[in-house]
Amino acid sequence: MAEADTSAVSPVLDALINRASMPPRLFSDAAPARADIERMLEAAMSAPDHGAVHPWRFHLIEGEARNKLGDLFAEVLLDRDPFAPTAAIEKAKARPLRAPLIITVCAKVDPSRAPKIPVVEQVVTAAAAMEHLVIAAQAMGYGAIILTGPNAHAGKVRAAFGLDREDELLGFVYIGCADEPAPAKERPNAAEYTSEWNG
Numbered sequence: 176m177a178e179a180d181t182s183a184v185s186p187v188l189d190a191l192i193n194r195a196s197m198p199p200r201l202f203s204d205a206a207p208a209r210a211d212i213e214r215m216l217e218a219a220m221s222a223p224d225h226g227a228v229h230p231w232r233f234h235l236i237e238g239e240a241r242n243k244l245g246d247l248f249a250e251v252l253l254d255r256d257p258f259a260p261t262a263a264i265e266k267a268k269a270r271p272l273r274a275p276l277i278i279t280v281c282a283k284v285d286p287s288r289a290p291k292i293p294v295v296e297q298v299v300t301a302a303a304a305m306e307h308l309v310i311a312a313q314a315m316g317y318g319a320i321i322l323t324g325p326n327a328h329a330g331k332v333r334a335a336f337g338l339d340r341e342d343e344l345l346g347f348v349y350i351g352c353a354d355e356p357a358p359a360k361e362r363p364n365a366a367e368y369t370s371e372w373n374g
Protein backbone atom coordinates (compact mmCIF):
# COMPACT_ATOMS: atom_id res chain seq x y z
CA MET A 176 0.00 0.00 0.00
CA ALA A 177 1.31 3.47 -0.87
CA GLU A 178 2.40 5.66 2.05
CA ALA A 179 0.03 8.55 2.71
CA ASP A 180 1.45 11.88 1.61
CA THR A 181 1.01 13.96 4.75
CA SER A 182 2.99 16.98 3.54
CA ALA A 183 -0.06 18.83 2.20
CA VAL A 184 -2.31 18.38 5.22
CA SER A 185 -0.40 20.35 7.82
CA PRO A 186 -2.79 23.37 7.83
CA VAL A 187 -5.68 21.01 8.59
CA LEU A 188 -3.70 19.21 11.26
CA ASP A 189 -2.59 22.52 12.74
CA ALA A 190 -6.21 23.69 12.93
CA LEU A 191 -7.20 20.48 14.70
CA ILE A 192 -4.26 20.20 17.06
CA ASN A 193 -4.27 23.88 18.02
CA ARG A 194 -8.03 24.28 18.28
CA ALA A 195 -9.07 26.05 21.46
CA SER A 196 -12.34 27.53 22.61
CA MET A 197 -12.69 31.29 22.93
CA PRO A 198 -14.01 32.45 26.31
CA PRO A 199 -17.09 34.62 25.60
CA ARG A 200 -15.64 37.54 27.59
CA LEU A 201 -13.06 38.02 24.80
CA PHE A 202 -15.62 38.56 22.02
CA SER A 203 -16.03 42.03 20.53
CA ASP A 204 -19.34 43.25 19.08
CA ALA A 205 -18.22 42.59 15.49
CA ALA A 206 -20.37 39.94 13.86
CA PRO A 207 -19.03 37.27 11.49
CA ALA A 208 -19.57 38.04 7.80
CA ARG A 209 -22.59 36.31 6.24
CA ALA A 210 -20.41 34.57 3.63
CA ASP A 211 -18.22 33.19 6.42
CA ILE A 212 -21.25 31.85 8.30
CA GLU A 213 -22.30 30.08 5.12
CA ARG A 214 -18.82 28.53 4.81
CA MET A 215 -18.99 27.28 8.41
CA LEU A 216 -22.33 25.65 7.70
CA GLU A 217 -20.98 24.17 4.47
CA ALA A 218 -18.15 22.62 6.49
CA ALA A 219 -20.73 21.07 8.81
CA MET A 220 -22.38 19.33 5.86
CA SER A 221 -19.41 17.00 5.39
CA ALA A 222 -19.79 15.36 8.80
CA PRO A 223 -19.92 11.56 8.54
CA ASP A 224 -23.59 10.64 8.21
CA HIS A 225 -24.67 6.97 8.17
CA GLY A 226 -27.51 6.61 5.67
CA ALA A 227 -27.49 10.33 4.77
CA VAL A 228 -30.12 11.08 7.41
CA HIS A 229 -28.93 14.70 7.72
CA PRO A 230 -29.98 14.79 11.40
CA TRP A 231 -28.39 18.21 12.05
CA ARG A 232 -30.33 21.46 12.47
CA PHE A 233 -28.73 24.89 12.87
CA HIS A 234 -30.58 27.92 14.22
CA LEU A 235 -28.83 31.26 13.76
CA ILE A 236 -29.47 33.72 16.58
CA GLU A 237 -28.31 37.28 16.05
CA GLY A 238 -29.24 40.82 17.06
CA GLU A 239 -32.58 41.21 18.83
CA ALA A 240 -33.23 37.43 18.72
CA ARG A 241 -30.49 37.06 21.36
CA ASN A 242 -32.71 39.00 23.78
CA LYS A 243 -35.56 36.58 23.09
CA LEU A 244 -33.26 33.67 23.94
CA GLY A 245 -32.18 35.52 27.10
CA ASP A 246 -35.84 35.99 28.10
CA LEU A 247 -36.35 32.26 27.58
CA PHE A 248 -33.32 31.46 29.74
CA ALA A 249 -34.71 33.73 32.48
CA GLU A 250 -38.14 32.06 32.24
CA VAL A 251 -36.55 28.62 32.56
CA LEU A 252 -34.52 29.79 35.54
CA LEU A 253 -37.70 30.99 37.24
CA ASP A 254 -39.37 27.66 36.50
CA ARG A 255 -36.48 25.93 38.27
CA ASP A 256 -36.28 28.46 41.09
CA PRO A 257 -39.28 30.79 41.49
CA PHE A 258 -37.31 32.72 44.12
CA ALA A 259 -34.22 33.27 41.96
CA PRO A 260 -32.62 36.60 42.86
CA THR A 261 -32.91 39.50 40.43
CA ALA A 262 -29.17 39.38 39.73
CA ALA A 263 -29.43 35.75 38.60
CA ILE A 264 -32.40 36.59 36.37
CA GLU A 265 -30.52 39.47 34.78
CA LYS A 266 -27.48 37.22 34.27
CA ALA A 267 -29.61 34.60 32.54
CA LYS A 268 -31.09 37.26 30.27
CA ALA A 269 -27.64 38.56 29.36
CA ARG A 270 -26.07 35.19 28.59
CA PRO A 271 -26.82 35.20 24.84
CA LEU A 272 -25.55 38.78 24.51
CA ARG A 273 -21.99 37.59 25.10
CA ALA A 274 -21.44 36.90 21.40
CA PRO A 275 -22.81 38.55 18.24
CA LEU A 276 -23.80 35.15 16.85
CA ILE A 277 -25.06 31.98 18.46
CA ILE A 278 -25.72 28.92 16.37
CA THR A 279 -27.90 26.44 18.20
CA VAL A 280 -27.06 22.95 16.99
CA CYS A 281 -29.71 20.26 17.35
CA ALA A 282 -29.91 16.59 16.51
CA LYS A 283 -33.28 16.09 14.82
CA VAL A 284 -33.37 12.33 14.58
CA ASP A 285 -35.48 9.96 12.54
CA PRO A 286 -36.29 6.97 14.81
CA SER A 287 -37.86 5.16 11.86
CA ARG A 288 -34.34 4.68 10.44
CA ALA A 289 -33.44 2.46 13.44
CA PRO A 290 -32.33 -0.24 13.96
CA LYS A 291 -30.18 0.07 10.81
CA ILE A 292 -29.22 3.57 11.82
CA PRO A 293 -29.69 3.77 15.59
CA VAL A 294 -30.74 7.10 17.07
CA VAL A 295 -27.41 7.34 18.89
CA GLU A 296 -25.57 7.24 15.56
CA GLN A 297 -27.71 10.10 14.30
CA VAL A 298 -26.88 12.12 17.42
CA VAL A 299 -23.18 11.37 16.87
CA THR A 300 -23.50 12.65 13.30
CA ALA A 301 -25.07 15.92 14.44
CA ALA A 302 -22.36 16.30 17.09
CA ALA A 303 -19.70 15.77 14.44
CA ALA A 304 -21.36 18.46 12.35
CA MET A 305 -21.22 20.81 15.34
CA GLU A 306 -17.49 20.18 15.69
CA HIS A 307 -16.94 20.74 11.95
CA LEU A 308 -18.72 24.07 12.38
CA VAL A 309 -16.54 25.05 15.33
CA ILE A 310 -13.30 24.07 13.60
CA ALA A 311 -14.32 25.93 10.43
CA ALA A 312 -15.12 29.06 12.43
CA GLN A 313 -11.77 28.91 14.18
CA ALA A 314 -9.90 28.14 10.94
CA MET A 315 -11.38 31.36 9.51
CA GLY A 316 -10.04 33.33 12.46
CA TYR A 317 -13.20 33.56 14.53
CA GLY A 318 -13.48 32.57 18.15
CA ALA A 319 -16.02 29.91 19.05
CA ILE A 320 -17.17 27.94 22.07
CA ILE A 321 -19.86 25.34 22.67
CA LEU A 322 -21.96 26.05 25.75
CA THR A 323 -24.97 24.26 27.16
CA GLY A 324 -25.81 24.23 30.86
CA PRO A 325 -29.24 23.28 32.20
CA ASN A 326 -30.90 25.65 29.71
CA ALA A 327 -30.08 23.34 26.82
CA HIS A 328 -32.14 20.53 28.29
CA ALA A 329 -35.11 22.48 29.67
CA GLY A 330 -38.45 21.51 28.14
CA LYS A 331 -39.34 25.08 27.13
CA VAL A 332 -36.01 25.58 25.37
CA ARG A 333 -36.31 22.25 23.58
CA ALA A 334 -39.82 23.22 22.48
CA ALA A 335 -38.61 26.61 21.24
CA PHE A 336 -36.25 24.78 18.89
CA GLY A 337 -38.89 22.32 17.75
CA LEU A 338 -37.41 19.23 19.39
CA ASP A 339 -39.30 15.98 19.83
CA ARG A 340 -38.65 13.40 22.54
CA GLU A 341 -35.63 11.69 20.99
CA ASP A 342 -34.07 14.86 19.57
CA GLU A 343 -31.25 16.62 21.36
CA LEU A 344 -30.13 20.20 21.73
CA LEU A 345 -26.41 19.59 21.42
CA GLY A 346 -25.04 23.02 22.05
CA PHE A 347 -25.19 26.76 21.72
CA VAL A 348 -22.14 27.64 19.64
CA TYR A 349 -21.10 31.18 20.52
CA ILE A 350 -19.11 32.71 17.65
CA GLY A 351 -17.45 36.08 17.34
CA CYS A 352 -14.31 38.09 16.74
CA ALA A 353 -11.62 38.61 19.35
CA ASP A 354 -8.50 40.76 19.45
CA GLU A 355 -6.39 38.00 20.93
CA PRO A 356 -6.05 34.30 20.22
CA ALA A 357 -7.93 31.78 22.31
CA PRO A 358 -5.87 30.81 25.33
CA ALA A 359 -3.68 27.81 24.47
CA LYS A 360 -4.23 24.76 26.65
CA GLU A 361 -2.17 21.81 27.68
CA ARG A 362 -3.77 18.77 26.09
CA PRO A 363 -3.92 15.21 27.37
CA ASN A 364 -1.38 12.69 26.16
CA ALA A 365 -3.17 10.56 23.57
CA ALA A 366 -1.07 7.51 24.49
CA GLU A 367 -2.78 7.40 27.89
CA TYR A 368 -6.10 6.81 26.13
CA THR A 369 -4.86 4.42 23.48
CA SER A 370 -4.17 0.70 23.47
CA GLU A 371 -3.66 -2.08 20.98
CA TRP A 372 -6.71 -4.35 21.05
CA ASN A 373 -6.01 -7.94 20.16
CA GLY A 374 -9.21 -9.59 21.21
Ligand SMILES: Cc1cc2nc3c(=O)[nH]c(=O)nc-3n(C[C@H](O)[C@H](O)[C@H](O)COP(=O)(O)O)c2cc1C
Nearest residue numbers: 194195196197320321322323324325345346357360
Ligand atom coordinates in the same frame (compact mmCIF):
# COMPACT_ATOMS: atom_id res chain seq x y z
C1 LIG B 1 -21.65 19.57 24.20
C2 LIG B 1 -20.76 20.48 24.97
C3 LIG B 1 -21.32 21.33 25.91
C4 LIG B 1 -20.51 22.20 26.65
N1 LIG B 1 -21.08 23.03 27.58
C5 LIG B 1 -20.30 23.84 28.30
C6 LIG B 1 -20.88 24.72 29.27
O1 LIG B 1 -22.08 24.81 29.43
N2 LIG B 1 -20.04 25.50 30.00
C7 LIG B 1 -18.67 25.44 29.82
O2 LIG B 1 -17.95 26.17 30.51
N3 LIG B 1 -18.11 24.64 28.90
C8 LIG B 1 -18.89 23.84 28.14
N4 LIG B 1 -18.33 23.01 27.21
C9 LIG B 1 -16.87 23.00 27.07
C10 LIG B 1 -16.35 24.17 26.23
O3 LIG B 1 -17.00 24.19 24.97
C11 LIG B 1 -14.83 24.02 25.98
O4 LIG B 1 -14.57 22.80 25.33
C12 LIG B 1 -14.07 24.07 27.28
O5 LIG B 1 -14.14 25.41 27.78
C13 LIG B 1 -12.60 23.69 27.13
O6 LIG B 1 -11.97 24.51 26.20
P1 LIG B 1 -11.25 23.87 24.93
O7 LIG B 1 -12.35 23.51 23.96
O8 LIG B 1 -10.35 24.94 24.42
O9 LIG B 1 -10.51 22.67 25.41
C14 LIG B 1 -19.11 22.18 26.44
C15 LIG B 1 -18.56 21.34 25.47
C16 LIG B 1 -19.38 20.50 24.75
C17 LIG B 1 -18.75 19.59 23.71
